[in-house]
Amino acid sequence: MNRTIKQLEYGESFIERHIGPSAEQRQQMLEIIGAKSLDELTQFIVPADIQLPHPPATGDAQTEHQALAELKAIAEQNQRYKSYIGMGYNAVLTPPVILRNMLENPGWYTAYTPYQPEVSQGRLEALLNFQQMTQDLTGLDLASASLLDEATAAAEAMAMAKRASKLKLANSFFVAEDVHPQTIDVVKTRAEAFGFNVIVGPASHVLNHSDLFGALVQLTGTTGELHDDSALLQQLKQRGVITCMAADIMSLVLLESPATMGADVVFGSSQRFGVPMGYGGPHAAFFACRDEFKRSMPGRIIGVSKDAAGNTALRMAMQTREQHIRREKANSNICTSQVLLANIAGFYAVYHGPTGLKRIAQRIHRLTDILAAGLQQKGLTLRHQSWFDTLCVEIADKAAVLTRALSFGVNLRADLDGAVGISLDETTTVDDLNTLFDILCGDHADIDIDVLDRQCITQSQSIPAALLRQTPILTHPVFNSYHSETEMMRYMHRLERKDLALNQAMIPLGSCTMKLNAAAEMIPITWPEFAELHPFCPPEQATGYQILLGQLSQWLAQITGYDAVCMQPNSGAQGEYAGLLTIRRYHESRGQGNRHICLIPSSAHGTNPASAQMAGMSVVVVDCDKQGNVDLQDLRAKAQQSGDELSCIMVTYPSTHGVYEETIREVCNIVHQFGGQVYLDGANMNAQVGITTPGYIGADVSHLNLHKTFSIPHGGGGPGMGPIGVKKHLAPFVPGHSVVQLEGVITHQGAVSAAPFGSASILPISWMYIHMMGAEGLKMASQVAILNANYIARRLKDAYPVLYYGVDGLVAHECILDIRPLKEECGITEMDIAKRLIDYGFHAPTMSFPVAGTLMVEPTESESKVELDRFIDAMLAIRSEIRRVHSGEWPLDDNPLVNAPHVQGELVHEWNHPYSRDLAVFPSQAVFHNKYWPTVKRLDDVYGDRNLFCSCVPVGEYR
Template sequence: MSTTQAPASLSLAQLEQTEDFIRRHIGPDEAQTQAMLNEIGAESVDSLIDEIVPDNIRLADLPNIEASKSEAQALADLKAVAGKNQLKTNYIGLGYYGTLTPNVILRNVLENPGWYTAYTPYQPEIAQGRLESLLNYQQMCLDLTGLDLASASLLDEGTAAAEAMALAKRVSKNKKSNTFFVASDVYPQTIDVVKNRAEMFGFDIVVAPGDSVGEHDIFGALFQYPSASGEVRDISALISEVHGKKAIAAVAADIMSLVLLKAPGELGADVVIGSSQRFGVPMGYGGPHAAFFTTSDKYKRSMPGRIIGVSRDTRGNNALRMAMQTREQHIRREKANSNICTAQVLLANMAAFYAVYHGPQGLKTIANRIHRLADILCLGTANKGLTADHANYFDTLTFSVSNKDEIVARATAANINLRTDVDGKVSVSLDETTTRQDLAVLFDVLLGEGHGLDVAELDQQVTSCGHSSIPAELVRESDILTHPVFNSYHSETEMLRYIKKLENKDLALNHSMISLGSCTMKLNATAQMIPVSWPEFANMHPFAPIEQAQGYKHMIDELAKWLVELTGYDAMSMQPNSGAQGEYAGLIAIHKYHESRGDAHRNICLIPSSAHGTNPASAQMVGMKVVVVDCDKNGNVDMADLKAKAEEMRDNLSCIMITYPSTHGVYEETIRDICDVVHENGGQVYLDGANMNAQVGITSPGFIGADVSHLNLHKTFAIPHGGGGPGMGPIGVKSHLAPFLPDHPLVTVNENTKGNGAVSAAPFGSAGILCISYLYVAMLGKKGVTDSTKYAITNANYLAHKLSQHYPILYTGHNGRVAHECIVDLRPLKEASGITEMDVAKRLMDYGFHAPTMSFPVAGTLMIEPTESEAKPELDRFVEAMVSIRNEIRKVEQGDWTLEDNPLHNAPHTLADITDAGWDRAYTIAEAVFPVQAAAANKFWPTVNRIDDVYGDRNLVCSCPSTDTYKD
């Protein structure tokens, strides 16, 4: 539609067209697009795509999905879908509980783009806010678990337990053992995830009562505290038995119970894991939720995930950074401790703020109230002859009953869900949202009407009898949350300002473009984010009967149908809750497929050197041997090397893991030949979905010839990065792999996959954020998702063309074009001037930009991906910054500035620099902090100077600084 056409000449249908969201999602307008095309010498966007994307992989038609909807219509339709969910009162427990998210956190963190659009803090100088919050999270976990070292969150409790098992194998001194023990009263979903991981690692698993642990030769053991049935017991003797076998003891703990219970570390645990969900994070039908992982300091080199450490900047001030594990899977590849790439940073921050807001006394009040309600329920039922199975508990009571069907029927009539998966038993887990009135209804459900119990009278009886349902030896005596940060912000005014203070230290998408290659930091539209906090989605328990979750089922099934169409596959699993988990699940499907054909010996995984960094780490997790395939000087897979290795290893070839377009930023024209070579030699093709933003609507993995892919919904399909998570990594597969997709022990995901092991704790992963991708597709429709791909490519080529006049572009296609990202080669400039890629990355902060991806996939380079969401003025602003930096490098080359005294070497510059009376540098303050007019007009101030990474690793401190330091 022409923008100059008179409204009177338009039909009603034209006036009502719903492409308004397409126009708002895609950055460049018509005039900007034409200007960029003129600059790069292309007649049109479509002709540019024709130049770049190989003909033999082009789709003939638009995807077979619906047309775009307006924001208002899409939200109204999804609201109707959400209404199909039946929100019951849940007492299911098993690691998922009702919680009350403080509104100051809901509005200012979960719903705030300053927090949810930030990237992983690989550039810490512009991420000090979320790093401080994550350090608070680690301190909270250390205090509650009683151990030395905490990570900054894992994906969920089941995954954390599997990582604990892997750590135990790495560090256990019982090297001859291949057996891991799991107490039978661990959460069933955790047992399933651990068993599945153990099978892939080749470990033996024993699931048995905890008291029998001493009967087995083991390298590690896992206990639940309190147990899945609610029992609180002293497990220190069992832990001692584990240690007697030179094995590692891991404990899965409920974080709220630890407010009142003795810390597992004080009981001797080597590793403590669990979920921080009930610290203010909605259930969301299973996620996203941050899992905690703590261990002893002596195991720090074997710890999975991310650790936030305290280092110092060039002024000697405390400064925070990710320690040790920074991108370790990209560096150590198949030798990495873990394939975890996405964490759950946004949710860890919410849990940390929950602890900060309530403080130690507030948390004790909440935990004591939950426990008191459980005491009242236990006493009341016992008075009427229904005695709980365990005398010692925190919040969960299990009853052995002969009239289970009657109780369940009464619960159903009262709109209540109990835990009922164990024969002859019902369990009731209380939480922060439980009220006195809820207890009265529970008495009716468990005992029938006419019981005559009064909650107030029972409360007095509990008080007067003095009996404690927590054993004296397990009552917490150690203090928690003594650091000032947990004792300073308990009014809403103070909390609001603390959150804002931290937000102001972080650069996110609400300030400027984040041009990270392979990470696709695109617009996370507000309309897509709104349903995340709708109660119909936020408050659904993942193990609620499926008939109560029909809204979720409708949304998940429809999104899966769209993703099947967009990927060219036949089936989709929504369970993996990160890209790394998707890789793992896809490789399991390949392994199981080979196994079903009598080819279990196939264990060779070919990985081109241009593939995504997590691929080798994922391959080793399923017991595969990685063989690297070379790339040629143009960045393409070396076909001769591929053919030679595939043929040499054809008897044992399992698969290839290839990224398309490659991380070198090119559409390899031989991609179909690559698939054919692997298939001809008995292997499967895993096509990494990291770069699906360059495929949707114009080609697809299934059409290309791949067998399985994961999709980073937090990249291509607009779920925000959240400062390093949440993410989702569903996998699409061809029909022959569909029988091997993950299932779940408590909720049947698909009748055709029943009995398959789980890869995540919840049946549909982090289902609570799927509405974001659902609305992304619904509001863009078939044309919009395709246009998004086209404009991602257009923007990338515009940037590559503009930058190529000042920097070498490392890889291009045969016609000089790039795909959706490009690699700027700084190595020649480094050789000529001494200025490094690190210097350029830090200097970009002074211009108000986050650095592109640094030194990946090629050392000494910057990988840039603008996405379709950035308009030409922002692209030009970035180009202006890069050109200005090139001129600064030239001054160093020419000797105008020394290598030690120039604005790149000293970047980033802070307010402390420009207010220093001793400023004596070779360049002016204005050159330092306002190098171009655009930076002055919208200045972002880094709050610390460049951070000393080496110092931080040599002096590892991963807890909140001391009180004296904090005062500064």
């Protein structure tokens, strides 16, 4: 009765808002499939021995307004202190034009990774801007389109240095002791798995070590000191050591480029270019290197290429999907970058331009100089004589000063022996300086800031002359054209229109779950109570976050059937890595560190073997049978052959082939029988929630893609979150953190992310989703995802063979359409169909994965029958077009499929094709009423690979 009253007060259930097909539509679809109800359909498809007797008890569904009100009350328990902690995290002023038109805009945050470049030119240009910004600030030849965070980037730099080093017998990596502690933590974790020796010490001692393949220094040390390591880096390079440098992005506006100092690799966080701290993330790391190392570079790189008409077009270049192609030989398992956050940082640079950025950086430094002069005037001692924005102040009674700071609502850095740290930022004001003087020097310190300012202007030498930047930055027109809000708004909108996102159409990608990212879920991420917290603030200031993390962890544990959840990994691939490290540490704790073999089915996602390699494991591939199931005979033979070296198996469920394998429990039992652990990949959790759980099936650990199953948006290729669920025996071995120690934390192991809870500020999205769906809605979401996939499979099976079915003749939440017979029959490929779908207003399904020559379709539960029918009609119309090619009506080299996609300019160009313009660009009535226009024709991949160019396009082509 109370629930009914609440619904009358607050409105309708969110469940029917999230789930696309109405009750009537669901019934129509069930009739076509041959089932009476969703429950009966589930009984047909999911093996009986793994079905839960009842869904996990995650509570009743809440309305949008109820959940928002409850979460707001939780958020208000966070205390918004002014944090000067620094350590790579700073308060920011996000330009409102970027906040409203990008971060809060589904045209940007619901887009998919730009694997289909023809429908991604807008975000590809924005990422190219980010790369150009990185190249300009670092002075290096090549930049990536972002990594997960600064500490991850450091670990990637170390791994890259080892790959690129010509000193093949060297096995040590030196890290300067004033690198941020969280960075050292993550580097040590990565090195442990690779078997590298990490040496931490004063940078001046690096030359004392002879076994080095690489070395890492930090341009602006963690306590604020500026380092001119030019001579040191030169000597290291003469020895063949790869030199890496961490750098603060704002300081690079004023400081000479690291490349000029001799660094081979430069990385850091772009957070302070407009991205809120958010209790640790998501934040995009920048990463750059010299051209000679480009083939070893981790992550994604955007390159300038040509389309079929010879026009400039952008695409992901080089090793974009190398983790799928090279698998266990991959450079990295990173397949999710931080695109949304990189684009915010890039737009921040575009909006402010070089002059605006210099003004911001100079103001921060000027305020720091004033603070330093005032403190010294009052007799306090500074630990260093150079700085950009951070001071290390020697304090006799540190506890008293820290207590006093808290009474003023201020956080200072507290982990330094005999000193406090103070990092200023673009939000700092003159009033803030007065408060800091009162904290450190006593009330009414009587310091004349105007006098100090005049002194600093003429006398300051806090940046050594040798470190002052001489080289220009951001000279490209894109950074010098959009400084009014009107122009900036229009530029962002122009890029947005080039892309296809969920606000335009269904994105039917198999294995990537492009479901609704509801507005009510997204609203809380910009609340200041969540956005403004520093990840290393005192825990009592983050009570709201702890409540949210506790509730979300409990819900995820119930949903997965595990005993504990670690929230640290900030991507799915990093979750895989963290889970495998957990297994590795567990075996080592039992004196079985020799267990190193990871069994992986041949159908596995490419990040699985890449993650196993990163975790120091040896990959052994297990065969699949003709139905796509794990071959039990081969599994048993290889598990037995591995013997006491078997560490684990990585298996995806439902399988990557889109089927609930009947023998999944037996798979788990075989691995356990030989002493291994079961890692169940959470990529397809969208078809498990409420129906079964990994823990119930028999798995020991899984990662969860919150950016898939639990509604965090893909953001054009990131952010993501990949927390891991574990059974009780593995809980002590999940990643911990060296900086933040919280009561009740279950582990003290090394970290995999810079922040203790990864990208914490996007966790409210999943909290809202689970709370608004409730146990009933979560189960229905899985069932409707299954319903939608089977509806598509049933309606398309006569036109396109469905490659894999379960024993019941049905699929799971995705289906694989076999295009190979059509290619053999008439030469039309899955690529041609994918590009022709753009003309019909759709993003393509997943191409050639997990089977070459196929299309994998996952409709998700959020798409209505109307949208499913529009997609089905498009696929059937394309099949009719293929028949016209096969019949000879259209030649194989000149038809709507091989020429797709068609751009608007072709309407006014000379037309010499055997099909009409109308059919080319308006192939259906639905398209006629709502046309998406791609801005480029099919990309020339061969040209892009042979002519690698990864900077902003030349000025002559820019307009």
